[in-house]
Structures are given as structure tokens and as C-alpha cells.
Amino acid sequence: MDQAHVELKNISKAVFRKVNNARVKTQILSSLDLKVQRGELVTIMGASGSGKTTLLRLINRLLEADSGAIMLKGRDIRDYNPLELRKKVGMVFQLPVVFKGSALENIAFGMKLWGDNIDVEALARSCGIPENLLDADASQLSVGEKQRACIARALANQPEVLLLDEPTSSLDAKSAEKIEELLLNLRRERNLTVLWVTHEKEQAERIGGRRLILREGRLEEEHA
């Protein structure tokens, strides 16, 4: 009944960072706990290097936690096939990375990979990508257009959870607000569970949802 959609239990993670050409082990997350309900929007703030990106990468298993467990719908993510887990838990990165080919081919990537049948053009429209750009070489798009294509590409996998790693940080203020609005609309339409990392307090306030701060390896609730 009270089962969280995503739950992090006692997660710890250390990473290696290069300092003066030496690899130094740095503890990023320490015994971190988090429960996110289905359809909930959670924003995660924190200073640079506090582990926000690492936290998201653990949830879709691009990284492995050193200890603790991450549960999706009550099941340890290590019990899922990692590729199928990533279909369910989509991610949009800070810098948009487009693949070789047209915008449409980029968006349809997951559909071909998984053999799904979705209306890619309608999806592109809902992500604000004009029809005349669909056949354009994806590498020629503006940063904002590329990010929209990356959002559409992630959504084409029909994920239940969307991890957003500062998806507007490389955009100008006007484009950033448009992407914010787009993401919030898509979340409502698709009842997505969203974990949104941002370093801007103003953005977190605009987005709404539950606000958390990552400090010294743990999450704390931020109260208005």
C-alpha cells in the first residue's frame, strides 16, 4: 500500500577524483535514504561536486553503489536486467548528446531498440520540435533543440521514472523556462515520477514539488 516507487536505503558511494595527477578517493554519498512516491516530483539541490549527478546515475545503474540498496517498485534494481531497468528509468543529461543521424532517428532510437510501436512524430510535436526539423541532421540543431530531442528520445522509451540532471543548465533563460514548462507538462500528462537535479534555487522554486538539498552526502528537506 505504502510502497514507494523509488526508494534508496542507506546508500554510500565514493568516487575517485584526480588531484595533482593522483587518484584520490572521495566519499560522495554517506548512508543516504530517500523515498519517492509514484508521480511525485522531487527537486534535488546542492553545491557543485556534492554528488547530485552521482545520485541520479546510481538510480538507473550507470554507477554501482558501494553499499545499501535501491528499490524500484519494491524490488532491488540489481534484480532487474540493467538494460530493461534503464528503459523504465529514463535519464536526461546536463549536456545534450545527440547520435549520428536525423532528429527523427534520434527520437526513434528506443522504439527501434525495443521494438515498440509509438507515434514518434506526435511525441516530437509534444516536445516542441517543429516538423521541419525532424529530418535535419541532429548535430546541426541548436543546444535547446538538441535538448528537446534528447527529452523526446528518453520519453520514447515510455519510462516510469525520469531522472533530470540539470537539463536546462546549458540553455539561455528563455529556452530554459520553455524546457521547464515542457517537462512539467509531460510529467503531468504521463504521471511520471521525476527526480530533478538543479543548482539554481530559483528554478527549484519555479518547478515546485518536494525540495531536497544534498549536503555532506545526505539529503535534507528544504523548508520554504
Add this chain to the structure above:
Amino acid sequence: MPEVLALALTVLLVVLTAVYARRFGIGKEISIAGTRALVQILILASLILVLFKLPLYWSFIVLLAMAAIAGHTTYSRSGKLEKGLSLAIVSIVAASLLLLIPFFLLGIFPLEARYVIPTGSILIGNAMNVSSLAIDRYRGEIKNRRAEVEAYLALGAPPKLAASACLKQGILSALIPSIDNMKNLGLVWIPGVMTGMLLGGADPVEAASIQIAIFTSIFAAGMIASSLLLHYSTDSFFTEAAQLREELD
């Protein structure tokens, strides 16, 4: 014969004098490489003399030893990837054997040590060069394109698909010198086998025919060995949970 050795040593001495005079700082390296080359090639010549008198399977044992050394050289270029040594050796042996056998099956060369060893060693040497370049570039591509590879993985793509653009680039880059050599064959240079045959008094057309057969075979051996190595080494860059290994950086 003594004149030939004297010429080789004189050229080496001229190079060393120039290098020391201009203080290039590579004199020691050239001295060691030159001495090694001289000693190794003389040992090889003596070994071949002995091999000519031994049963043929000894020639294949020597070629296997060469392939093992070649595999180790390629392995060290791979950043000592897990299973990299055995993969490199198997790729080089498989590709070289595949291209060596037709020369004897078609009767181009008699099945004798004096033909098996030089032809095999040319194939092994080139397979090693191309594989070393390819694996080094492949590793570099994966490291530099980590964001792209992880973007694929984040969509649920399997590692082989996520790294496919890097693999293609690795093989293409490694083949560029061979492609350029092939394009300029006969225009800028006359390759070793043809030179040797011409110096030995062979008919130029026959020498050219054999050279082109050898040339296309070494190209194919390099391409096959590097493709096998890169294809089967892809998993070593990833964990069992399809994560790009952190220690690549």
C-alpha cells in the same frame, strides 16, 4: 656479406652522430633499438637456417611464438584489458592463419619452411601493427566519448551497440596507413617482397603478382585481427551490469 653488415653499421653510426650532434635526446634509444635489431635479425637468420633442416611443424611453432610476442605487444597497447592478452593472441593467430593457408593451398608457394616463416611473419607483424593502433584508438575513443556511450546505455542499449561508433573509428584509423600504402603502391615505393624478388633476379611481372597477393593478404589480416580483437574486447570496457568502467579515466 661483411660489406652488407659494414654498410648497415655505418648508416647507423651516421644517424647516431647526427642525433648526438643535434642533441635530440634519443641517441640511447636509437642505439638500443639498432643493436637489438641487428642481434635479433642475426639470431633469426641462424634460427631459420636450423629450421630449414627441421620438420615443418617447427616452423609453425616458431610462428606461434612470434604471434604470442605480437599479442603481448598489442595487449600492452590495450591498457592491459581484462582477457586482452589471450584475445590479442587469438585474433592475430586466427587472422594470420586464415590468410596464410591459401598461399600453400593454391600452390603459390611450396609448403616449406623458407616460405612459411617469412610469409607468416609478414602477416603476423602487420596484424599486430593494425591491432595495436586499433585497440589504442578504441580505448581513447571510448574514454573521450564517455558521454555519448553513456547516453546510449541510459536508453537501455547494450554495450556493443553503445560502443559501436568508437569501434568503427578505431578500426578505420588503424587502417589509414595501410590504405595509404595500398594507394601509393608502385608510385611512391616498391614494397619489400617485390624488392627482394627483383634483387634475386625474378621476373618483374611474377614479382608484382606475388607482391599484390601478399599486400592484399596483409591488409586483410590486419583488418580481420583488429575487428576480432575490438569486437571481443568490448565487454572488457564494461561491467557485468553494462556500466562503463570508471577506471578508464
